Amino acid sequence: MIELKAGEARLGLLPEVGGAISFWRRGGMSFLHPVADPHLLAQRGRAVGGYPLLPFSNRIADGQFRFEGQDYQLEHNFAGEDNTIHGNGWERRWRLDLLSDDSATLELDHTPPADPVAQWPFSYRALLRFDLRECGLSIGMMIENTDTRDQPVGLGFHPYFPRHNGLRLGFSAESVWTNDDSHLPLLRVPAQGEWSFEKMRDVEDINIDNCYAGWSRSAFLRWPRLGMSLTLEASEIFSHLVLYTPRQQPFIAVEPVSNMNDAFNRPGVGDGGVHVLHPGEKLEGHVRMTVATC
Structure with missing residues (x-):
């Protein structure tokens, strides 16, 4: 594990476990909740507080898609489903490129x-940069x-994020995708009525696993009993937000992403969020999380 320090803040990184975050805490507050998800086979039971999604987010139906006239089949990497999920960056060992007391850059080729074609059929290079501050964490992502x-x-x-002490969530979005029985x-x-988080809501009894479109690229989390809050901000390419609030679990996931779920199989959706990179082209994005006392 790599540990970054900034004042009282500490960040643990796991390059060998998909470039994941192990923990992020300051004083007695953990801002991320480590989860060992048995469905994510490549994490091998290791608890992680967050991880990168590349070269795509969420599910591809049956692991199949067609691109520029060719059909591709990906391996199934999520136990209990025939879909492929979250790309393959989280399945791989990343290597440390740069390191300082409060910053680290990880790299993956x-x-x-030589690397599994069934994980992803194209060659790419990816970078993850973590910058820790006393009151925040910035994550930069790049794929080439x-x-x-x-x-x-x-x-x-x-x-x-930890789901305790009356956690409340707020963000604005234009629309949301409902799911079929295969979570597609x-x-x-x-994004109105029960789907709306325009006004901050308690998430204790909410059960959602859906992708929002046209969100404001900022979300607000508040733990009122602790007097703590967190603002999540994402750059323009993250035009979608996946919200995962499984009932009776001690966490929620608020995931800024560029593409809608199963986007590679939805070419008719004009804002589906798929980016086509020519050889040598790059796609970059940034996520910033800032914490404060309420």
Whole structure:
């Protein structure tokens, strides 16, 4: 594990476990909740507080998609489902590129066929940069197409936040995708009524696993009994937000992502968020989380 320090703040990183965050805390407050998800086979039971999503976010139906006239089949990497999930960056060992007391940059090269083609059929290079401050954490992400062909990509980050002390959540969004029985997008509906977080809501009894579109790229979390709050801000490419609030679990996930769920199979959705990179092109995004006393 790599540990960064900034004043009383501490950040643990796990390069060998998909470039994941192990913990982020300051004093007695942990701002991320480590989760060992048995469905994510490549994490091998290791508890993580957050991890990168690349070269795509969320599910691809049956692990299949068609791009520029060719069909591709990805391996199933999520136990209990036939879908492929969250790309393969979280499945790989990252290497440390740069390190200081409060900053670290991790790097990953995926180069088929030396690296598993069924994880992802195109070559890419990715960077993750973590900058820790006393009152915040910034995460920079970059993916570069190192292949000789165009490739479709997406980016995202998957933080788990602790669901205790009356956690409340607020953000604005234009619409949300309902799901079918396979957890894939079904209908796009306005983010109103039970779907709306325009006014901050208690998330204790909410059960959501859906992708929002057209969100404001800022979300607000508050733990009123602790007198603590957190603001999450994301750069422009993160035009979607996946909200995961499984009932009776001690965490929620608020995931800024570039693409909607199953975007590679939804070419008719104009704002689906798939970015096509020509050889040598890059896609970059940033997520910033700032903490404060309420």
